[in-house]
Amino acid sequence: MTAVSTSYLHDLTLSLPEVFLLGATLVVLFVDLFISQAHRQLTYLLSLLTLVGTVVLLVAVPEGRHVGFAGMYVTDGFARLIKLMTAGTVAAAFLYSRDYLIKRGLFKGEYFVLALFATLGIFVMASAGNLLTMYLGIELLALSQYALVAFDRDSPIAAESAMKYFVLGAIASGVLLYGISIIYGVTGTFDLSMLAQRLDAHALTQVGLLFGLAFVMAGVAFKFGAVPFHMWIPDVYHGAPTPVTLFLGAAPKLAYFALSFRVLAEGLGSMAGAWQGMLMVLAVLSIAVGNVVAVSQTNLKRMLAYSTISNVGFILLGFLTATPFGYRAALLYTITYVLMALGSFAMIILLSRKGFEADRIDDFKGLAQRSPWFAWMMLFFMVGTAGVPPFAGFFAKLYVIQALVEVGFTWLAVVAVLFSVVGAFYYLRVVKAMFFDAPADDAPIGGAFSFKVLLSLNGLAVLALGLFNTPLVELVAKALR
């Protein structure tokens, strides 16, 4: 016991980014209480500063794998990459959402505070060395997300989708927890590295473990939004205010990747033979349902929601190979997808103005005449997500397919490519609306300077990471050695 207590200083130094993030979030929460609406910009700036400080501390964390808090907390290259990407994504989400929130009277401190708490939840998940910490991280993230979705109190559709999300999310958390408790009952440990030691080749023949794994898998699939646990995604994406959708669609995907990697690959790695089959069903269904249903959507937010489902299928495809190359491909895919999802939702925010949501595909008609530059940016995001070379999305898909073929799942690769072709249709429909249809309205394109610069950078990054993708590939390879 004394050995544990003397190492607190060491533990706190390891987890300094999280400690700082929590402390600074509490400061933001307090400062926001005492300032008037006119000074709300201060909350926004402090939130951004919090993220900058966190990034600085993250870079200073010693390299290599370190364990703290009696095995509850793990920091390694993977955790660092996920955390850095998360901090960057959340900062981008803040920049994108400011104008939208101000125009609709939603510019309140709680948006930023809840988003920062969600970020902390993602950090905890990325660094979880124990199923207990992992679950607490999931709940921290989920609770903040439910509140964010219901954030616009005057919108009945937001309240409805928040209610759906909350009820389904609570059930999924219960299912996940049930699975965890069964695994604990069989192995007697919550610790992920201990779990990996105790499970050997015999694990696959144990009914109790398989039972627990099935429940854990259902929980993970719900969080990701994989078919058949996807029902909440279109409603929540459609109902939530667009900046919240942008937040939900981006950073949490990294967290769920961390969840699957830590629990399935690290903890239950020796049961890969069992979860591969489950993931196969989830992935194929996701790609099929996501791509086919998205074709019939007229609402862009709903279309992007189904596109998320199909992309989650791709992430799971990379993951189910259970090879280091497959994990890397899946992580690369997740990062690329997050980048493109950010941009796509930001485009909706750009075209929206007070009292008008540009969330239908028709609202993008003739964008090429209204603003050629941003029409091209949207083209980058759409074509990039569809997986057309030379954009980033193409290489992400290529690596996943390569990983599949390497382990002999050629038929899965064929299915994935076939449905991607179906998917290309609805992405190109947006492009067609932008470039070949007459504009429906000619309102000037709004948006602050910083917003436009960030959006342009985001779009160019989708192109640049496709043309020169070695830095990202090396980054991911370094994280998942």
Next chain:
Amino acid sequence: MLTTILFYVFSAVLVGAALGVVLSRNPVHAALCLVLAFFNSAALWLLLEAEFLGIVLVLVYVGAVMVLFLFVVMMLDINVAQLREGFTRYAPLGAMVALLMIGEIVYAVWFRQLGVNLAGSAPALAPGSNTAALGELLYSKYMLPSELASVVLLVAIVAAIVLTLRRRPNLKQQDINAQVAVRSIDRVRIMKVDSVTRS
């Protein structure tokens, strides 16, 4: 000897109280019987030297959950006769569920060898207060999870306030300060009225 007698006394009251919960016609009586049942289960925990669980059972279930429950029961005007309408219809289903559960319990108690225990049985309780032992664990090995749990609770508070606290601009409400600071000239106007003589 004394422990055995106490065990049977508490168990008998517990079973009686539990029957009272199910059988009493008045929902308030049922809720109070449940409180009695909780108290007796807490006493049983104490007999097992699990004093922490006993205390928590009283604090959380009796102190918080049941009080809320009583509030709800007293505030809602529940028509018991209406609730019992479908009783005979659902009785077979209820009996089936009960039998199933009895079967499961019997199975678990008699045929426990499911071959799933990799870790071996749990170690015996350490001598001394288990509240102290739990506290020590909570603030050493499990410090990170317990801190995180507190953050989760904080988020729940923030979320609850965000979603329920709302200032309504056109809501009519008293301004006590303005009421106290009011002066007579604000309210009473003295008007000079010319006297008119009626003819």
